[in-house]
Structures are given as C-alpha cells and as structure tokens.
Amino acid sequence: MTRRRPVPEEPTAPRGVLSIHAHPDDQEFTVGGTLAKWARAGSAIVTVCITSGSAGSNQYTPLGMTREALAPIREAEQRSACRVLGVSEIVFLRFEDGVLEPSIALRRELTRLIRRFGPDAVVCGDPTVRFYGSSYLNHPDHRVAADVALDAVFPSAETRLIFPELLDEGLEPHHVTAVFIHGSERPDTFIDISEVLSIKLAALKEHRSQMGEWDPTEMITDWAREQGAPRRLASAEAFRRMVLARA
Numbered sequence: 001m002t003r004r005r006p007v008p009e010e011p012t013a014p015r016g017v018l019s020i021h022a023h024p025d026d027q028e029f030t031v032g033g034t035l036a037k038w039a040r041a042g043s044a045i046v047t048v049c050i051t052s053g054s055a056g057s058n059q060y061t062p063l064g065m066t067r068e069a070l071a072p073i074r075e076a077e078q079r080s081a082c083r084v085l086g087v088s089e090i091v092f093l094r095f096e097d098g099v100l101e102p103s104i105a106l107r108r109e110l111t112r113l114i115r116r117f118g119p120d121a122v123v124c125g126d127p128t129v130r131f132y133g134s135s136y137l138n139h140p141d142h143r144v145a146a147d148v149a150l151d152a153v154f155p156s157a158e159t160r161l162i163f164p165e166l167l168d169e170g171l172e173p174h175h176v177t178a179v180f181i182h183g184s185e186r187p188d189t190f191i192d193i194s195e196v197l198s199i200k201l202a203a204l205k206e207h208r209s210q211m212g213e214w215d216p217t218e219m220i221t222d223w224a225r226e227q228g229a230p231r232r233l234a235s236a237e238a239f240r241r242m243v244l245a246r247a
C-alpha cells in the first residue's frame with residue numbers, strides 16, 4: 001500500500017533576502033519571478049552581482065566593444081531589472097567576469113554582506129551541477145558564485161572567529177535561516193509565479209545589450225511550465241531549500 005504524502009505548502013516570503021549571482025541577468029533568468037512575488041509580499045531584497053558581466057556574450061556583443069565599456073552598460077541594465085522586480089538594493093562586487101575563482105577574498109566579501117544585511121534567506125545557484133541537459137555546460141562563474149555563497153552562509157557568516165577582521169568593522173555573526181538553491185537537479189520547493197511571470201519577463205528584457213532582437217517570452221514560459229509540472233503549477237520556479245540548523 002502506498003500512502004500519499006501531503007503536498008508541502010509554499011514557504012512564506014522571507015523578511016530579508018540576499019540574492020547572490022555571478023553576472024547581470026543571471027537573477028532575472030533564474031529567480032526573477034520568486035523575487036518579484038516576495039518583494040510584493042513585503043520582503044526586503046538585496047541583489048549581489050559578483051561580476052559586472054564585462055565579457056558579455058559573443059552573440060550580441062558588438063565586435064568593437066571593450067570590457068571597460070560594457071561593464072557600466074550591464075550594471076545600468078541590472079539596476080533597471082532590479083527596479084522592475086522591486087529589489088530595494090544592489091551591490092556590485094566587480095570581480096572579473098569569466099575567470100571567477102572560489103577564493104577566500106570572495107568568501108570574505110560575501111560573508112561581509114551577509115553580516116551587514118542579516119538576511120533570513122539567501123538565494124543562489126547549485127554548485128554541484130556541471131551539466132544541464134546535453135547541450136549546456138554550466139558556466140564556471142555560476143558554479144563558483146554558488147559554491148562561495150554557500151561557504152559564506154555556513155560556516156563563515158555565523159562563526160565569530162572566521163574573518164575576525166569583520167568584527168573590527170562591527171559586523172557580528174549572523175545565522176541565515178534558509179537557502180533557496182535554484183537550478184538544482186533535486187528541487188523540493190516550488191514557488192508559484194503565475195501572477196508575476198509578466199514581471200519576470202519585463203525585468204529580463206531590461207538586459208538589452210544581451211538580448212538583441214530576441215524575445216525570451218517563449219523560453220521563459222516553457223521553463224516555468226516545466227519547473228511547475230511536479231506540483232501541477234502552470235508557472236513556477238523550483239528550488240532545493242535548505243533550512244539550516246543552528247550550529
């Protein structure tokens with residue numbers, strides 16, 4: 001006999017959220033719907049963009065473009081996208097795009113931000129995913145950003161004597177309650193984004209330098225349907241959620 005397990009309810013919007021990504025537009029592709037929904041429910045959301053996306057993508061980056069010229073364009077686009085989503089603050093760490101390393105320097109920066117903003121929830125990618133399907137190798141910057149974000153959440157942010165120099169800046173340890181990991185192969189938490197799918201699309205379209213004439217509507221709508229399918233939701237973003245015990 002099989003017993004039917006009850007479908008878990010969607011978690012309520014966290015009070016404070018830190019959304020950590022490698023490049024401008026990563027957030028809008030992956031978790032824009034969830035953030036738009038949470039912002040409208042009253043969450044205070046801070047976006048962290050580790051690089052400024054100065055390498056762009058070959059498809060739409062004009063041949064004469066330089067890294068120096070592209071970075072401010074992409075930062076402006078990210079600010080516009082955050083405005084559309086309802087994200088209240090954005091931090092650019094300005095690490096170099098395309099060559100991100102899982103360094104202690106990066107971990108210290110992310111730890112500093114977690115302690116400074118004290119979020120209940122951190123949103124990031126899944127560092128363990130190397131392959132998506134049979135045609136997309138996960139970008140190394142995405143893996144590094146996710147890996148270091150998790151290391152900053154635990155143990156660095158909550159352990160007093162890791163990065164003691166942060167104590168000198170007045171940044172006390174902070175325990176993050178939950179981590180929402182997007183792009184996971186084992187999602188267990190599904191955020192219904194039906195009501196905010198149009199906002200997700202509008203935010204994504206702010207990244208004009210990376211889109212050219214391409215309209216992402218069909219692809220994003222398909223992704224949302226696929227991610228919602230396990231819960232019979234028309235549109236969702238799926239996460240692996242870790243609810244962290246206090247050490």
Ligand SMILES: [Zn+2]
Nearest residue numbers: 022023026139
């Ligand atoms: Zn990216």
